[in-house]
Amino acid sequence: MDGASAGDGGSASGGGRWYTGMSSDNIKGLVLAISSSLFIGASFIIKKKGLKKAASSSGGVRAGVGGYSYLYEPLWWVGMITMVVGEVANFVAYAFAPAILVTPLGALSIIISAVLAHVMLREKLHIFGILGCVLCVVGSTTIVLHAPQERQIESVTEVWDLATEPAFMCYVAVVLAIVALLVFKFVPLYGQTHVMVYIGVCSLVGSISVMSVKALGIALKLTFSGTNQLIYPQTWAFTMVVISCIITQMNYLNKALDTFNTAVVSPIYYTMFTSLTILASVIMFKDWDRQNPTQIVTEMCGFVTIFSGTFLLHKTKDMADGLSNSSSFRLPTISLARSFKQTDEYSEGVPLRSSDSFRSLH
Known part of the structure; x- marks a missing residue:
């Protein structure tokens, strides 16, 4: 590294330092994560x-009032295919880069959606929405430049060993205990009145699902490179965990979106999900063991910056839609006709990545 810096001279202080500071796997994961955001953000508009x-x-018949005529519309299917491509890219990104790098970049799809909606759908982008986009870009850049290097893993059994270490097993036990408490105790009592109940279940389970997705992605990457990992039972164990977690997440995220204002659900879900995913990754893959305190604090500042931008984008979208009830956790009881109108707005509006895509699950 030092020799390369000396040889490059002045160029090392520019783009060369950024490139040499990232491993090839991190760069691949970064490109895949950004590509995923581009595809998924565009898919919302299509x-x-x-x-x-x-x-x-x-x-x-409009989708917001129960119609399914869009299933016969080729353009809608183009959007679905675009989203699938984006989700595949996101899945593969976890195989190359640490979750602390990939997960926060999901916010970039919000920028893509907002900009394309402004250009293609003539939906007004508020000045604070533009500021939100800038904050998301700044926060994402901060995280990218200070993300830890991907841990080199030669077999899925290594991932299994990491997942079964006492620290991560304690984390999983705590998560399962809290989820069980929320599902059996708090959901029946407070699920319809407190947004944190449903979002808590989604976020906690989501942090486990991302670790399993990463393990499965690593197994497939090694398999395609010539080292078959499908012969190991650990690969299939991770697969079952992924399926179980995704089903649980989809169930409770749909409950949250059906009960509460999307402008409230999405920022809270993004923050909790990303925070818990980073925590799980730090415990399981020990991402921060390879970093100094300055890098860690800078990454956290980048995450807070992204959250601030996400919040601004969602609040300004809420302002543009003229929803005066954005400060309320519950959607008010309204007439049937107006209910249909609002439902249609939500079904066709440019949604946040976390509420409408697989990365929101990961």
């Missing part, structure tokens, strides 16, 4: 145009 086109066709 699907919305498909929904509008389907609703405007003769006899078309």
Whole structure:
């Protein structure tokens, strides 16, 4: 590293230092994560145009009032395929880069959606929305430049050993205990009135699912490179954990979105999910063991910056939609006609990545 810096001279102080400071795997993961955000962010706009086109066709019933005419609209399917491509890229990104790098970059899809909606759908982007975009970019750049190097793993059994170490097993036990308490005690009592109940279940389970997704991604990466990992039972154990966690997340995230204002759910979910995912990754993969305190604090500042930008984007979208009830946790009881109108707005609006895509689950 020193020799390269000396040889490069002045160039080492510019882009060369950034490049040499990241491993090739981190760069691959970064490119995949950004590509995922581009595809998923664009998919929201394509699907919305498909929904509008389907609703405007003769006899078309809008999705917000229970119609399914969009299933016959090719443009909507293009959007779905685009989203699937983005989710695949996101899945593969976890195989190359640490979760502390990949997960926060999900906020970039919000920027893509907001900008494309402004350009293609003529949806007004508030000045504070632009500031939110800038904050997301600044926060993402901060995390990228200070992210830890990916741990070199030669077999899925190594990941299993990391997952079964006492520290991570304690984390899993605590998560399962809290989830059980929330599901059996607090959901029946407070699920319909306190947003943190549903979001807590989603975020806690999500942190486990991301670790399993990363383990499965590593297994597939090694398999495709010539070292078959499908023969190990650990690979299939991680697969079962992924499936179980995703089903649980989808169930309770849908409950949260159906009960509370999206403008409230999405920022809280993004913050809790990303925070717990980073915590789980730090415990299991020991990401921070390879970093100094300055890098760690800088990463946390980057995350807070992204959250601030995400919050601004969502609040300004809420302002643009004219939803006066954005400060309330519960959607108020309104007339049937207005209910249909608001439901349609939510179904076709540009949603946050965390509420409508697989990365929101990971």
